[in-house]
Amino acid sequence: MTSVPVAEPPPPGSPGRRLSTFFFRHPRVRLGVLLALPLAWLVIVYFGSLFVLLLSSLWDTDPFTSDVVHDFTLDNFRRILETPVFRNVAWRTIQMAAMVTLADAVLAFPIAYYMARVASARTRDLLVIAVLMPLWANYLVKAYAWRTILSDGGVINWALDPLGLHFDGLSTVGLWLVFTYLWLPFMILPIYAGLERIPSSLLEASADLGGRSLTTFTRVILPLAFPAVVAGSIFTFSLTMGDYIAPGLITSEQFIGTVIYNIRGEALPTAAAYSLVPIVVVIAYLLVARKLRAFESL
């Protein structure tokens, strides 16, 4: 019988022993110490920086130097609520987020369904790798690649040219294509996981009860997979709401992210106030998603 090396317990009375006894006798302190570092990161770094951001939305700027001045004012909120451009841009961003979510849901569902219920084990593994591979590529590389594809001398127009057609790719439509491409893996994977969880016995029961494929699909599969679709939509919606790099590269239209990026130097408090808009919208979206049981599907 091999002897298993056992650590020698520290001798009684030593500092190490006293410390371990202390923690044994005070489990709450033990818990506190264990949680201290991650909580500190969450609270100080994450919430703290959010707090500073929101605090700066109440400050003013010097009209000449654009330096932030620590005078309390509600002007920034007044500006984003009253100036039409901020409302228009916010609405445009929400619409884009919705369109991207819809497109991704429609594209992802068949792929995820095939992966979850039709493909053989080997094909499924290959497909999972294929779906994940674009995530290995750098975001900027993908965005610039799409810029080239969509541009006047790019692949799309090269294909349409002989047909006498022209596609103005560097536009809102082009941006919609780019976002749909970028976030598709984030929609496919939750739906795939959700569809996989549906027990085959339910589908067999539905068939036994006389349901044909379409009925089974609409009345059994879809309702069960819907929370997973909502879970995936959280990614596509919130990622589109905040993105500023792709809109800057693909289109000249302003979105929430680009406006914040453009004015952050000279009107930082207004940018901070404006950043509350996507925060509020996404929180509302998450509350709805929670109601639809999406969190259980993540």
Place this chain on the structure above:
Amino acid sequence: MKGRNVRVARWAVLGLLVGALSVVAAGCGGDDGGSGASTEIEGLGTSLEEISTLAREEGEVNVVQWAGYAQLVDEFTAATGCKVNTKDGASSDDMISLIETGAYDGVSASGNASVRLMATGEVAPVNTDFIPNFADVQEGIQGKDYNSLDGQPYGVPHGRGPNFLMFRTDEVPETTDSWSVIWDDAELAKYGGKISIYDDSIFIADAAVYLKATQPDLGIDNPYELDDTQFQAAIDLLKKQAAAGANYWPGDVAKQIGEYTNGDSVVGTTWPYQYVQLTAADPPVPVSAIKPKEGTTGWSDTWMPYSKAANPNCMYLWMDHMISPEAQAAVAEGFGEAPVNLKACDLTTNPDHCTEYHADDESWWEDIYYWTTPVADCGDDRGEVCKTQEDWEAAWTEIRG
């Protein structure tokens, strides 16, 4: 037991939250005052020899520049021992933000940045005794309101240039000589989505330059001093241009270069650098860049040291290097601008470079309006009714829509 742990955790979170927020709020005291018209930067040597020695110890200099400004960097590093790290600024506002981070030793500031930096004391005036090449700087460039304050020179002039009208000669008539090609209704309808515009509020001045020539009743004289009526007219013109589908390049010259190469943009405003890059490309892109008959905006840039630079000695050596004839010749041809040290004219590969870029021809610069920060004081008998930097920036967000 579990209930107690949860409660402990909740109290811990609350405690940390309150603690963190109070630290943050306490740290939000007033700002420090700026100013200090002293050429003293902490760590700067007191003689040329000392500066050289200290620079070798510093070993590096971090500068914010316009893309393409730094030239003959390897020679500089070999001669002084200072490694050069450059950061391209997208706009003057961007450059000011970068300098304020405190991570850089200096900046090549255009007039609309330098005025603000001088006023707040972010940049220190220069002691020209420590910059031997300063003696060769053109008289006409010295003592301007964008590079000096109260008679003290702030920084070292770098070079000046116009914002050109650049167009692809295979899409736009070669005889084009006017800005109307990007402002006129008929032209907007023709070139709409292929117009390339600099994405910064300072471009409002370009609209004002056009209005100065085409709508003289508005009475625009200085395109940076616009009262309400003039400002509104410029904004309306810019909104029309935006609505026609103009493309905006955000100080990221690579984006504009790509647009012209692919034909996504065929006419617009540019810096000479993009023109040099496009014509030097392989194969060269057929473009022409001109100063239109209405005149144009331009810039006269100055290398300024950050008042709290970490490497002030290397920065001084860098400034001296950038106005040496060799570096001036390199940047004049590499970027496409007029040098300020006319000794460079004998060193350019193209012997006519200085003539082509009007380095010594002051009359050519008379209808070029250098970038400067708009302020409320109109500088004439209108008083303090002109639009400020803040107004310009707010208007630009609206124009972009």
